[in-house]
Amino acid sequence: MERLSVEAIISKINNEDCFHAISEDYSFTLKIDRYVHYVCGAVHDGHQFRKELWENCLHTEYERWYEEDPETKNMITSHPIVIAGCDSRFEYDLNRTPEDAVFETAWGKQLWKQPLPEDQKQKSQNKHANFYKIVHALIAKLEAKFGVCIVYDMHSYNWKRWDREVPTWNLGTSNVNNERFGDDIELWRQRLSDIKFPYSIKSTSKINDTFQGNGYFLKFITNNFKNTLVLATEIAKVYCDEYDYVIFPEVVDTVEQQLRQHLLDHAANFYKKHNA
Template identity: 80%
Template sequence: MERLPVDTIISKIKKEELFHAVSEDYSFTLKIENYVHYVCGAVHNGHQFRKELWDNCLHTEYERWYEEDPETKQMITSHPIVIAGCDSRFEYDLNRPPEEAVFETAWGKQLWKHPLGEDLKQKSLNKHSDFFKVVYALISKLEEKFGVCIVYDIHSYNWKRWDREVPTWNLGTSNVDNDRFGEAIEQWRQSLSEIELPKDIVSTSKINNTFQGNGYFLKFITNNFKNTLVLATEIAKIYCNEYDQIIFPEVVSAVEKALQKRLPEHAANFYKKYNS
């Protein structure tokens, strides 16, 4: 892996170079092993939190971890194109628009002892901006090369906070073209429901059951690219103990292994149907 400035990353994409890079400020990673028509993203995977913010933050390290999506990058790590955030969403949230990306309150609790200065906010917003410059360059290249593109936008959610039964997998589709892509959406839902998991976990999957797919990553791509489908795919945190901050590696591994097979198969079917 190389450490590269954003301009260099964009230049490499435009030239269709293969590379594995972390941004110069360590805010995100991008791996391109091959130029294919699908991308895997894990925008909430990050846990880094700028040291200059530590003393001013009212949330504990555990409270931040609880709302992040740990291990989501690991679940998609084997795929040819993977983009992932390194920073905690408590510094800035890549799934919120710039004007909402730096929180003042987070999950019902004030985030900062003292309001953040504009210079501190701007540091975070510059990282947010750089990430989306790279996303724009990447999807532009893939649409230009393949005509269509599909993005698997992988998240996780805290299922124990719900007071009803919730699915292992949720697809949020309220901001994509369901008339056009409905078949691909249903095929992905069906495929996820067939995954076999350890610890007697049943793999159920539903559409717009817990989340509707209102994230900025999805909206940014959908609004800028007419031939790209973003599948906001949430896994319940059945792969960890969300209260004790313990990861279950065997479950993470089982999810990764299942997606190694199912995700490229789904992407191939998507290309076959929509490339025309």
């Protein structure tokens, strides 16, 4: 893996180089093993929280972890193009607009003892901006090369805090073109429901049941690229104990192994249908 500036990463994308990179400020990773028409993203995978913010933060390390999406990068790691955040959403949230990316409150609790100094806030916003420069360059390259593109936008959610039964998988589709891509969405929902978990964990999948797909990552790509479908894909945190702060790596591995084929097949079907 190379440590590269934003400009160097964009240059490599434009040249269609294959590479594994971490950004110069260590805020995100991008690997491109080959140029294909689909991208896997894990914008909330990160847990880094820069040290100058620690003393001023009212949330504990566990509270931050609880609201992040741990292991979502590992679930898609085998695919040829993977982009993922390294920093905690409590520093800045890649799935929110630039204006709202740095929280003042988080999940009903004040985040900072004292308001963030402007230079600290700007440092976080710059990381957010750099990430989206790369996203724009990447999707532009893939749309130009293949005509269409599909993005698997991986997230997770805390299922135990719901007071009703919720699905293992949820697809948020309220901000994509359902008339054009409805069959692709339904096929992805079906694929996800076919995933088999250990320990008798149920595999159910629904559309817009818990979340509707209102994230900035999806909206940014959808608003800037007319031939790219973003599938906001949420897995319930059945792969960890969200209260005891324990990851179940064998469940993560199960998901990763099965997504290798399910995701590949779905992406191939999408390309065959929309690039005719």
